[in-house]
Amino acid sequence: MSQKYKNPSTPVTLPPWNAFSLLAVAYPLGMLPKAPGTWGSLLGIPLAYGIVYLSMLGGVWSLLITLGLLFLFTVFSLWVIARTEAHWQTHDDGRIVIDEVLGQAIVSCFFPFDLFHIISAFILFRLFDIFKPGPIGWADRKLPGAWGTLLDDVIAGIFAAIVLLGLSRLLQNHL
Template identity: 35%
Template structure:
């Protein structure tokens, strides 16, 4: 069993903005499947960004500074918790899902497919995702394996659109 320097709870994640962001705005405190809840947390973020006129290419470009923010907040949370890539620190899932949503058509079916594909790739971690997960460390590594997992999802979404299946 892992022993943390600090127990990740509501008091912890509200003690510093970096922890709140790292824990997916609180979604990482879910008692089970915090990665799934982090992926779900991307959807309200996406809809708010859409309301602000940010979608498609603009959203994809926004994911770069969000990725860099994720590197910082992930590293900060890792240091405070004394563990690499705590399951509740799920901002990596939020950013990766936003990147996928940048190429996903606006429909419930497409969003569901995008969600399912990302969870599949993020959980199973086929090559090369697993390699990045195991060999790249720190906040950069936390963020990178999820963005790498987003790439095949995006390609599949684009392929499904091409064949008019989404």
């Protein structure tokens, strides 16, 4: 059984690897010794750009395509996390960062890809993911298995999007 990866200075037994675990850690990002969740979140930005780019090909259907692609990536991530946690015999291992990739993509998909929105989306998502207020913390603590690992980041992405929408509206004449 592998140890839970929380303190990078503590020796950690490396888990057995398979294709699922490589995807779950967004190899090599989840293996970085400092802030793997932050590095994983950064990967969510180009993922969001790719989703939005593909969605734009659908014209008037672009919002539905964006939501559909995010849903498919959510199902895929849930499957990968469940397989990895079973293989490693652990839960919510800090090296698993595909959940951060998804959470960041959720907030990033719905705003312009300008510097203000990219940085704001990143900071807001990381704050919600780290501090886990309200339902984010509840999902992290109470939901079993891969559901708990993944859904706290999905909720954090949704919360970050709501706050960024309000912030964007508030500052719309100043940007």
